[in-house]
Amino acid sequence: MERNTRQRVAIRSALERAERPLTPREVLERAQGEADSIGIATVYRALQRFEEQGLIIPVHIPGDPARYEIAGKGHHHHFRCRLCGRVFEVAGCSGNLERLAPPGFKVESHEILLVGLCAKCR
Amino acid sequence: MERNTRQRVAIRSALERAERPLTPREVLERAQGEADSIGIATVYRALQRFEEQGLIIPVHIPGDPARYEIAGKGHHHHFRCRLCGRVFEVAGCSGNLERLAPPGFKVESHEILLVGLCAKCR
DNA sequence: GTCGTTGCAAAGCGTTTGCAGCCTA
């Protein structure tokens, strides 16, 4: 049976307060803010379990380690600034991606990553 | 000045003959077929240089190591079958992705990954 | 008290780098 330890509470809370997807290391740093002496291995194990439970969503950015964000934000995609490396959420979706697939293929989901300059770096 | 060694010829040739994006390890295995005793480090160094030269394009699939394909195929994206794991090319693009970005952001490029079932696995 | 969870350290794995020798131009 699943247990509610102070580490998991801190990790989950860090993700809930995050304004953008976090890497495991970032999760660790933020979680340590409210419950110190958490190990990185614990973060990885908690992230795995949260993902299995559908509590968080993995966000993959080419070249970077995986990031995670709280699920239930609705359908959206991401924008990475090529100068500062930050990742932002972008609402909405171009839609109609099914027609891109070859005949006979079934599209179940998709990921879109925009790359460019954020307002600050521009 | 750039040199044409037998290793680079083999690596490049492997990519040119590939019917899909290859991982560095796959490149190594195919290149060894025509010029043995190539080291994995050489493959990585050649891929880096080829990418800088715009000769090849990196393809990032969440969870997998980077793959590379010959450039010059025109703008396209990729489809991964969630059952067999194969990666296919899909031509075209939904276009008009710039409007998704927040005001003040500049979109320079994008990547789209479709996930679903290929014709065979369906 | 049970047994899921944790921290640490070691192991894994893909990728990069230092270096001495090799080989293309």
Added chain:
DNA sequence: TAGGCTGCAAACGCTTTGCAACGAC
């Protein structure tokens, strides 16, 4: 012959795992 290129092995960074101690229920 010069200096870019190579193979090897060590180093690296991120992630996973083994294990004994811990602590939620």
